[in-house]
Amino acid sequence: MAASRDLDLRLVIVCLVLIRGYSPLPTTSQLAETNTMRPLTPRGFPTETFEFPTEDYSQMEDNPVTPPITRNTVSPYGKTPKRCDYNLCLESQIPCAVLSSSTGCLCPGFTLHNEVPQAPNLKSVSWNGSEVVARWCAPQSYVTAYIVEVGGKERQMFRKDQRSGGLGDMDHNAEVCVVAVNDAGESERSCLMYAGDSSLPLKAGLIGGALGFLLLLLLAVLLWRHKKQRKQEASISMHDTAETE
The missing domain is CATH 1.20.5 (Single alpha-helices involved in coiled-coils or other helix-helix interfaces)
Structure with a gap:
């Protein structure tokens, strides 16, 4: 066994x-030296350790890097902005807002549409040969219309782009005022006294005298031609009578 x-x-x-x-x-001993977390290297290849980049490319794609934005202090039209060529005393102009949007110019400071406008500036009230005409300058405000008063009563209403208007015939020593209007209300009044034209009666007399003289001259010419025609007719009749005898 x-x-x-x-x-x-x-x-x-x-x-x-x-x-x-x-x-x-x-x-x-060999098992102890083997690192279980380290991948095995095939035989015949170098045993160098490769370091892979640690950047997160997906995050870079989601958040692309943009260059810093630099502020441009020059206007988009390539020049330093200037004041718009807009005269508050001229009528039928292109609105300053349109000029600013097309050329990049700067408009004077205007109040908003929900604020009562500032008072316009009544420049003159004068006789132009056929009627009294008032002229004014616009305020730096949003305006929808202008009202002209004579003697405290409304006389005429004008468009927002007008700077003058005819008031017809007026008595002497009348107060004329212009008021700017918008949706928020009326501005203060800008007034002038209209004293009339002192030379108007003289001009009317001269014109009337000239017209009377022309009428008299025309009548005299007509009478002279009528007398001349009658003389010619009388001489013709006498000649005919002599020939018949």
Whole structure:
């Protein structure tokens, strides 16, 4: 029995030796040196360690880098903005807002549409040969119309782009006022006294005298031609009578 056991043990040892010689198992020291987190390097390749970039390219694509924005102090038209060529005393002009949007110029400071306008500036009230005409300058405000008063009563209403208007015939020593109007209300009044033209009666007399003289001259010419025609007719009739005798 002992001999058979020794024989079986030898056979087992021989088998183990043969198996180990065919596929050697790693020793304990080799297992300790092996890093289980490190990928195995194939044989024949260098064992250098490659460092991969740590940037997050997906984040860079989502948030692209933009160049810094520089503020331009010059107007988009390439020049320093200037005041618009807009005269508050001229009528039928292009609105200053339109000039500013097209040329980049600066309009004078205007009050808003929901604020009562400032008072206009009544420049003159004079006789132009056929009627009394008032002239004014617009305020730096939003205006929808102008009202001209004579003697405290409304006389005429004018458009927002007008700067003058005829008032017809007026008595002497009448107060004329102009008022700017918008949706918020009326401005204060700008007034002048109209004293009339002192030379108007003289002019009317001269014109009337000239017309009378022309009428008299025309009548005299007509009478002279009529007398001349009658003389010619009388001489013709006398000549005919002499020939018949």
